[in-house]
Amino acid sequence: MSSTAKKEKWRNGEAKRILRMHILAGSINEGTDLDDLHGRHPEYLKWPIAQFKRNTKALLKSCKDKPNKALEKWGKSEAKALLKNDILDGTVTQESDAREVHNSRIEYKQYPFDNFKTNMGNLIELVHKEYDRMRTDCEAYGHDMAIVADLHSNNPPIPTPWHKSAAKKLLEKDIEEDKHLLPNGDKLMPIVLYKSRVEYREFKLKKFRGHLYQYLDKREKAKNAHRYNKKKTRGKAPATIVHNAPTRTNNES
Missing domain, CATH: 1.10.10 (Arc Repressor Mutant, subunit A)
Known part of the structure; x- marks a missing residue:
């Protein structure tokens, strides 16, 4: 074996x-x-x-x-599955000759003709009912979606303000990671950065550009302040403690 x-x-x-x-x-x-x-x-x-x-x-x-x-039991048989496919693709219809259908596949022929003919009629009716139910469901779904679309058109959603948006956090992150700069250090055009994330495109380019410049100015001012404070600290002479400083006495006066 x-x-x-x-x-x-x-x-x-x-x-x-x-x-x-x-x-x-x-x-x-x-x-x-x-x-x-x-x-x-x-x-x-x-x-x-x-x-x-x-x-x-x-x-x-x-x-x-x-x-x-x-x-093999008809309910879970391969013959039933094949017959259902034949009905769905139009190979078998209500006008089809049951004898011809029965002889068309070996899977069908294993069942007595009278039983097969009855099962075929029942399955055609079932498929038609399922199709009608599906069409009704699709029509109902289309009707519901039309209502939703009408509600949206009459009550447009309130846009998310910039300070609560994901775009704000992402822009701050991108600036910290210098993604607004080219490899040579030159600044990237705002529209290029704007197109890099879908969150940015939820806002108009003009608004995005304004916030970009605002963050860059804020960052530059912070850097300048840091450099100024550092330079100021370096310019001061360190304080020293004078030990044994002379003191005036009454005899010296």
């Missing part, structure tokens, strides 16, 4: 599922050449020929004796 077959149990394996589907659809029966069948599908080839033939014979007998038990 191959390593894949060792890992996969026949009972719940893909090979058995495919075989059962073809048996129930009538494309595989007791007269089928099992040696030839073994080479028809990669899933079959995962199993040694002797074991495959033995399992196939057992499955043929099981499907013959208890066809309803062998049949």
